[in-house]
Amino acid sequence: MPQEPAAPQVSDHGGGVHSIKVPIPDNPLGHTLVHLVDTDRGPVLIDTGWDDPASWNTLTAGLRALGTDVSAVHGVVITHHHPDHHGLSGQVREASGAWIAMHAADAAVVRRTREAQPGVWLDYLCAKLTAVGAPDEHIAPLRQARASGRARTLPGLRAALPDREIVPGDLLPLAGRRLRAIWTPGHTPGHVCLHLEEAHPSQLPGHGRLFSGDHLLPGITPHIGLYEDPDDGESTDPLGDYLDSLERVGRLGVAEVLPAHQHAFAEPGVRVRELLAHHEERLAGLLSLLSAPLTPWELAERMEWNRPWGQIPDGSRTIAVSEAEAHVRRLEKLGRVVRVGGSPARYHAV
Template identity: 75%
Template sequence: MTSTGQVHDHGGGVRSIEVPIPDNPLGTTLVYVVDTDRGPVLVDTGWDDPASWDTLVAGLDACGTGVGEVHGVIITHHHPDHHGLSGRVREASGAWLAMHAADTAIVRRARSTEPGRWLAYMTAKLAAAGAPEEHLAPLRAARPRSVPGLAPALPDREIVPGELLDLAGRRLRAIWTPGHTPGHVCLHLEEDHPAQLPGHGRLFSGDHLLPEITPHIGLYEDPDDTTIADPLGDYLDSLERIGRLAPAEVLPAHQHTFTDAPGRVRELLTHHEDRLTGLLALLSEPLTAWQVAERMEWNRPWAQIPYQSRNIAVSEAEAHLRRLVKLGQAEVMTGSEPVTYVAV
């Protein structure tokens, strides 16, 4: 792999651009530029921010092309550090945007739901999870307003799992890997590795499989849908599928490329197995999702976790609790308010 500043050449007509994420410890999103017979196709685009846009434009220039030449954009999932600049790229180039239907539904919901309704829904969800009044008070007092990232671009193409994407001269197959989001996809480049590394092609893994980070598993629910999802179960199943694929190299959306996908999958499966075992021990007494989140191990003590990050932590705690319920190892206490879980 050769590198020039924020642009890296991975060989075989694939480059990446490090696009900054403002005020975020992740630092950058790796936007991949895939050469095709009809022009460059991007895998993700980066955060919708002026500095990020300038970096993407300069990176495409450094790749010997330009933003106006982009033929298409494949979005691994709807998060703003991946999908944020898609609309601007389409405006500048006329490119198509492709996303899995499950994440397109989330984008459509974000665009159509009034901010006031989101606030009310979030407040009710956190109250049901056992959030204390001091955490709920700012939400109750907040004025409904439009928030950046809540009007993302609507895709105009659907990524169909198992099918080859429309990339002239390339073989890129979509693999549905729900968990991090309901419509997350990985993209399998079914071509020989340019350096002849052993394995089956290369995998654009989005946030599903990262070399040193455990992806967040949260809840993305429709306020009008009462279905109880099991995103952690979906994620673990998706991980095993990617492990069996055994690509020669993984090209993730953050950090750096890596090999031995099956080994990394085993590490993540063990991590979640250990976490579930630890949670089950905690549930020897009845606890809410908030109380569980307070007791879980994070990258810093609970007292140091910022407000918004606590919401994310509670969502992840609830995803793990739902997995234990699905496995028959825990149950929701009937009629509990806030919702309380206990080991069976």
């Protein structure tokens, strides 16, 4: 059995808000910041961390270090369905009877993942990677995983179904607190930020604080890929959704952002402008690359990442090509590129 962490990493953000660094196994992000909000009916968690014994031990030890216990948790608010945010929600509910709230769009992803037959996701992924021009050597391990039944071990297959819906614009049921849901699609279709509409405990100028999940991070550009639904052929535009959501969050004028990774930060308007500029520059760069027709895979090979393409592991390459697709989809929606050819698809600037 994993040993309990000796010194839980907890932080006091003032005004009845704390955070716990819950580790993400084998991930360069390192940890998820699980936030605890004191309410008149007991503590409420914003996100819970990865479904892993060491992560669970860190979360529960952190709660005890803050003078409470997992059994006292009254509710769980999930910013989005990814396993480093929603993974431990079911265990928290089992230990406490807490409700779990999530936006309907992400709750649908959780439900679809749980109900899918083993292998459906890998079948879809193999077909999708073929359609974007991925080489056979990249797809072969996924086919092998499908044949061996390893699809049953993918994260998210046992994620908890939420029992409450987060309605954009509504105040969440936190006794004695004002926490309003802001729908911020882009990173996932149902991502939400949570606006704590209360004076900042240190009197920083601005309108309260924002729990931003992965939407707004101080030093990381969140992944924006295509929304994946094997049964839905709708042509989505996640990057367009994300850019619109960024501007909406920027207009809130909050005093401080409490993200799910890295650290809290002030002056979020500056960060919003940086991210908008980053994506504008990236779109312009992709138009230059698409002066000749390229598949999304060929485009991803030529894009700038945090390391050379040859050093990027296969799983991260799959994520990278999804991000390339999202940017191409945005350019296609803007009428700046057209699709040419059959399968694999190629795109060309106009």
